[in-house]
Amino acid sequence: MRAALAGDEAAYRRLLEEIGRAVRAMARGAFSRMRVGDADIEDVVQETLLAIHLKRHTWDGGPKLAPWVNAIARHKIIDAMRRRGARRLEPIEDFEAALAAPEAQDPHLRSDIGRVMEKLAPRQRDIVTAISLDGQSIAATAARLSMSEVAVRVALHRALKSLAAAWRSATQ
């Protein structure tokens, strides 16, 4: 995380993927304990990653990253369970013990992020899609849309923020 905050994109990517795996394991453990089906797990993982990204400045930079990640993941998992109307909300303490799990490959996985993406402005959605799904670089996207790289970065950041906001309003 320290390297990522210093601007090391590759390190950040590795960290996010690692956190994604850990959060998936946490969510899977929590969902099965609450007997909630695991259709939403990928959504929770994505929502948590987004929150971690947008709130990364709230990490205090101390020796440990895990408590901070766990706090955010727990918050988002509880949110997701509330959204599903899980009635038995019990303290969820031992997520961390669960093993890292592989990403589900079920093509019929119901995904909220698709619906949430529809709420973005067309230009924002275009940018997120290009960079996320098509794996384009900022520079290539800027050239294609004839925007400056700075403008693309700003639009991307705004899009990620609105994505989080849209998700939140879906929760409430």
Added chain:
Amino acid sequence: MKIADLVNSLAADPVAPIRLGRRLGLALALGAAASLALFMAALGPRPDFAEAARTVRFDLKFVDALALAAPSALLCWRLMRPDARPGALALLLVAPFALLAGAVVAELLLVPPDLWGTRLIGTNWLHCLTLIPLLSIAPLTALILAMRAGAPLHPALTGALAGAAAAGVAAMIYASNCTDDSPLFVVSWYPLATLVVVAAGALAGRRFLQW
């Protein structure tokens, strides 16, 4: 969209250098300055301010307001982090109440019982109840705006603490105009005015500090 796709976007998004503590401190300072300017333009301190400043009763109002504002603001700063624990800092919130309770006991011992009623009601209670919430608006707004960058696990509670900090600042400003210095007055009306602001802060927190 899969995790790897999302990670593409997140990794491409540049680092936003946000310093929470500085942001919060700045917000508090700006909010207080705005309220102070408003107060100076509309009311100003009481005419005998310099004389009053030499009396214990008058000074105690400021100490008490500060004892509320400082721990509240510090707790806000801490609770902006999702992995925060309030810890021993929360105990400091007892300070303004303990201070006030001690002052009330002393006042009851010093002042004859037939004066208690007049001291308690005072002359400015309506001022107190309206001006403290009014002077809280700027600091509370600034604090909530700054705290939107945070990730509090308990938005309503964090918002309520922002309300307490704002009310403390407002009380400090207002106290310089208020001519009722008796702790009996302070204990009756200041907390009531503070409660209004705390409730407003809790509502604002629930509305604006979700993430």
